[in-house]
Amino acid sequence: MKSRNLLLSHVEVPGIDGLDGYMKHGGYDTLKKALKSMSPDAVVEEVKKSGLRGRGGAGFPTGMKWSFLAKPEGVPRYLVCNADESEPGTFKDRYLMEKIPHLLIEGMILSSYALGANQSFIYIRGEFMYVLNILEKAIAEAYAKGLLGKNILGSGYDLDLVVTPGGGAYICGEETALLESLEGKRGNPRIKPPFPAVKGLWGCPTVVNNVETIAAVVPIVSEGGEAYASIGIGRSTGTKLISACGNLARPGVYEIELGLSVEEFIYGDDYCRGIAQGKKLKACVPGGSSVPILPHYLVTKTAAGENRLMTYESLAEGGFESGSMLGSGGFIVFDEDQCIVRNTWNFARFYSHESCGQCSPCREGTGWMEKVLNRLEHGKGQMHDIDLLADINKKIEGNTICPLGDAAAWPVAAAIRHFREEFEWHVTHPDEAQSRNFGLITQAALA
Amino acid sequence: MSHHSQPTYDPNETITFSPALTEEMKAVVAQFPEGKTKSALLRLLHLVQREFGWVSVPAMDQVAAFLNIQPIEVYEVATFYTMFHLQPVGKHVLEVCRTGPCMLVGSDSLIDHFEKKLNIKVGETTEDGLFTLKTVECLGGCGYGPLLQCKNRFHEHLTLEKADALLEQYKNGEIQ
Amino acid sequence: MVKVTIDGIDVEVEPGTSILNAARKIGGDAVPPAMCYYSKLPGTGGKCRTCLVEVAAGSAADPRPMPKLVASCSTPVADGMVVNNKTSERVHQNRGGVVEFLLANHPLDCPVCDQAGECHLQDLGYEHGSAKTRYEEDRRTFDPIDIGNKIKLHMNRCILCYRCVFVANQLTDKRVHGVLHRGEHAEISTYIENAIENDFSGNMIDVCPVGALTDKTFRFKSRVWFLKPMEAERNCEKCSGKAVAWMFGGEIYRVTARKDKYGEIEEIDGKTGWLCNDCRFDHKDAKDWNIVGPRVVNRQSVISQGKYVTNIEKPVKRIS
Numbered sequence: 001m002k003s004r005n006l007l008l009s010h011v012e013v014p015g016i017d018g019l020d021g022y023m024k025h026g027g028y029d030t031l032k033k034a035l036k037s038m039s040p041d042a043v044v045e046e047v048k049k050s051g052l053r054g055r056g057g058a059g060f061p062t063g064m065k066w067s068f069l070a071k072p073e074g075v076p077r078y079l080v081c082n083a084d085e086s087e088p089g090t091f092k093d094r095y096l097m098e099k100i101p102h103l104l105i106e107g108m109i110l111s112s113y114a115l116g117a118n119q120s121f122i123y124i125r126g127e128f129m130y131v132l133n134i135l136e137k138a139i140a141e142a143y144a145k146g147l148l149g150k151n152i153l154g155s156g157y158d159l160d161l162v163v164t165p166g167g168g169a170y171i172c173g174e175e176t177a178l179l180e181s182l183e184g185k186r187g188n189p190r191i192k193p194p195f196p197a198v199k200g201l202w203g204c205p206t207v208v209n210n211v212e213t214i215a216a217v218v219p220i221v222s223e224g225g226e227a228y229a230s231i232g233i234g235r236s237t238g239t240k241l242i243s244a245c246g247n248l249a250r251p252g253v254y255e256i257e258l259g260l261s262v263e264e265f266i267y268g269d270d271y272c273r274g275i276a277q278g279k280k281l282k283a284c285v286p287g288g289s290s291v292p293i294l295p296h297y298l299v300t301k302t303a304a305g306e307n308r309l310m311t312y313e314s315l316a317e318g319g320f321e322s323g324s325m326l327g328s329g330g331f332i333v334f335d336e337d338q339c340i341v342r343n344t345w346n347f348a349r350f351y352s353h354e355s356c357g358q359c360s361p362c363r364e365g366t367g368w369m370e371k372v373l374n375r376l377e378h379g380k381g382q383m384h385d386i387d388l389l390a391d392i393n394k395k396i397e398g399n400t401i402c403p404l405g406d407a408a409a410w411p412v413a414a415a416i417r418h419f420r421e422e423f424e425w426h427v428t429h430p431d432e433a434q435s436r437n438f439g440l441i442t443q444a445a446l447a
Numbered sequence: 448m449s450h451h452s453q454p455t456y457d458p459n460e461t462i463t464f465s466p467a468l469t470e471e472m473k474a475v476v477a478q479f480p481e482g483k484t485k486s487a488l489l490r491l492l493h494l495v496q497r498e499f500g501w502v503s504v505p506a507m508d509q510v511a512a513f514l515n516i517q518p519i520e521v522y523e524v525a526t527f528y529t530m531f532h533l534q535p536v537g538k539h540v541l542e543v544c545r546t547g548p549c550m551l552v553g554s555d556s557l558i559d560h561f562e563k564k565l566n567i568k569v570g571e572t573t574e575d576g577l578f579t580l581k582t583v584e585c586l587g588g589c590g591y592g593p594l595l596q597c598k599n600r601f602h603e604h605l606t607l608e609k610a611d612a613l614l615e616q617y618k619n620g621e622i623q
Numbered sequence: 624m625v626k627v628t629i630d631g632i633d634v635e636v637e638p639g640t641s642i643l644n645a646a647r648k649i650g651g652d653a654v655p656p657a658m659c660y661y662s663k664l665p666g667t668g669g670k671c672r673t674c675l676v677e678v679a680a681g682s683a684a685d686p687r688p689m690p691k692l693v694a695s696c697s698t699p700v701a702d703g704m705v706v707n708n709k710t711s712e713r714v715h716q717n718r719g720g721v722v723e724f725l726l727a728n729h730p731l732d733c734p735v736c737d738q739a740g741e742c743h744l745q746d747l748g749y750e751h752g753s754a755k756t757r758y759e760e761d762r763r764t765f766d767p768i769d770i771g772n773k774i775k776l777h778m779n780r781c782i783l784c785y786r787c788v789f790v791a792n793q794l795t796d797k798r799v800h801g802v803l804h805r806g807e808h809a810e811i812s813t814y815i816e817n818a819i820e821n822d823f824s825g826n827m828i829d830v831c832p833v834g835a836l837t838d839k840t841f842r843f844k845s846r847v848w849f850l851k852p853m854e855a856e857r858n859c860e861k862c863s864g865k866a867v868a869w870m871f872g873g874e875i876y877r878v879t880a881r882k883d884k885y886g887e888i889e890e891i892d893g894k895t896g897w898l899c900n901d902c903r904f905d906h907k908d909a910k911d912w913n914i915v916g917p918r919v920v921n922r923q924s925v926i927s928q929g930k931y932v933t934n935i936e937k938p939v940k941r942i943s
Binding site: 085088089090119127130164166168170181182186187202246332 | 478479480483485486487488490493523524527528529530531545547548550551583584585586587589590591592599600601
Binding site: 353354356367398 | 672698720721725758805807809
């Protein structure tokens, strides 16, 4: 059965990307209601009641994050939207912003109002310059309609909204690196404490939220936090955008009710419709490249034999031994012909490329892992390299300034945990490891 | 032995920003509160790259002067972010995504194909100056791979045939 | 005041003090090593991760342990906090890991490095490192370059502590060098050919924990342990004029600022004793200085091994 849509319900409606089309389908009604009849604290209260958790990957309760915001007198506070979507496997925010930009803008106004911010920013990755243009057009429309600027809809509330681009750096998805970048600096994550809620943008209290999180504030305020919380299971409330990719028959962005079974998501007709080209499932990275890979026998069932569900808890069931994470919702599926060593090397290369280089475990450790994995993948590895890798990632994990170190370490650890024999095979069969064409689509197939 | 990355650069070379570019730069700077205009830096570098195709030292120096910051503050930012071309590039820069999800659907073959077809290696520019081939990390289009970006445009669901057709379109000027 | 326990030793410090500075108040083995933190340069720290410690209890109010090791230089204490440094096997293991990372791309060229004998990375490697390397990959290399006519940059040896960038930001009015590129390609550089010319740029050499920035006027002149460090003074309009003259016989080989037991420049008359370039580079004649007397040197330091020197003269005491 197909899930209810709260964010994407009108995404296929022609003209929904423009202000008129958006308003014709109830757009900005929620904002009008809130500005007319709700105090900022009442908005915060609904978000708390909704149980909404950060949709960028960490899953931290949004209402709680908002309540940490310091509110000293006479100091501006800021809301910054994290649209630096860069986690491999994740392309949901781009879809949302491109298709229905006003939903994000309405969410930004509502959230800024709730937090008492009078200037807010959307920081979007530089590669999405065309999306930035879409957002700027939508913002201009909103200003012209009195939905932004001074005295919004006669409420007395003022808000300026600015979109600003990054320049090609995954690390700027980390909220303090994002703030550094937004200040026109290198994207080096800050040493915490202090946290952004106390000292964020330009030293002022700041909340940084993901695009989807902010968009979800609109249906939450519209329907009420309790109604939102009634969707889902336990602490996984509401709907979630899942971007599905890899070897799937029908990859794409899907809005699901949290609690949908993984089996239904991969094989269901309303979703991905199984593995491409009728092949078999080999493995799955369910929450973006940073989260542990699951071998096929742990994807749809947990180690205890229970059905695996698309929730924060169920995907993490079994801990890192036999579970993974919902993360950003970047759902990457591997078919039977894919090489786990090659993919692990590819991800390690990504993290090494994206390390800011500030702290030594990440700067040196990610580069080291990449080199060892490169050798292994290309038939130049030795058995002890596998244990070396496992040890390097233990020395990185938890010891870095920001979570990029963990994000780089986890995929390597999980790949060795579940696919050790494939690493060993690369050592014992160096010639085959070099000559075979694992997972690369042939020219005929690609054509 | 590798060397310190020093750009090729003539200290006497100057560069002129057109009035239109300068106006656009001013508008970007005006988006930020007084005293916080350094925040405009990344956007300004994008504008400069759009205008000149790449980001040269004199251009960075001029951006520094425009924002009233030291040139090193621009260099350290421009070298941190991978989108900025710090060397001259071809008319069209093909930036092919090479990260996991794209690799699963054939980006390696696609990159090989471009190398053969254009007769250059990744990082090089064709002799006619028309194409530069680069590989990049995840472009955030994982469900539509393999894909590449050229200026503001994404070209998705690429096959070898589509890739060939795309090169032709760029060569003929059908896509600017 | 709040009470903190580090390796079983109690200490009372001002609220907001970092764990590292609380440990320094105790002294001895309780003090974690610090390669990037520099108390005289606000904003430094957090980067090298050598000062990671285990927080066994967060505070009296919330005695739960912190799940991860924390950088002691940038984590503030709380009343009732319990910290393990030397006494924690986990700290020992992970600090060893950090040292291995710092040495992974380090050239280990101590025999030809001017910093040998006063190198914090050498000390750290000796204390926490392993005798063998597991790093089999090619090391990243750079050519040594001049940054200004008095300072040599050996990027190969750099551990990217950022201290020299903070010096340029905080002591000079126009920074021309910084950290360029990123990840394992990050490097200290001026990008374009540019000389760091500033009255206080030489302090970058003193704050550098390794041999990445060295004094060109002293390069290859002598190993530091053959020299006798003497407290020296001169009248200087730019700085305190209070320095250490490194002497061989009656000859001054080099001039540095005065450093404390953590390798940081000492306070002189309530201010950090930054040395101007004039004093550092341009006054190598013993007649220019009033040599006050020998500098106290740590007994464990190789510099105290004066036995190599056979013809050292008595310091000349001069009254100017």
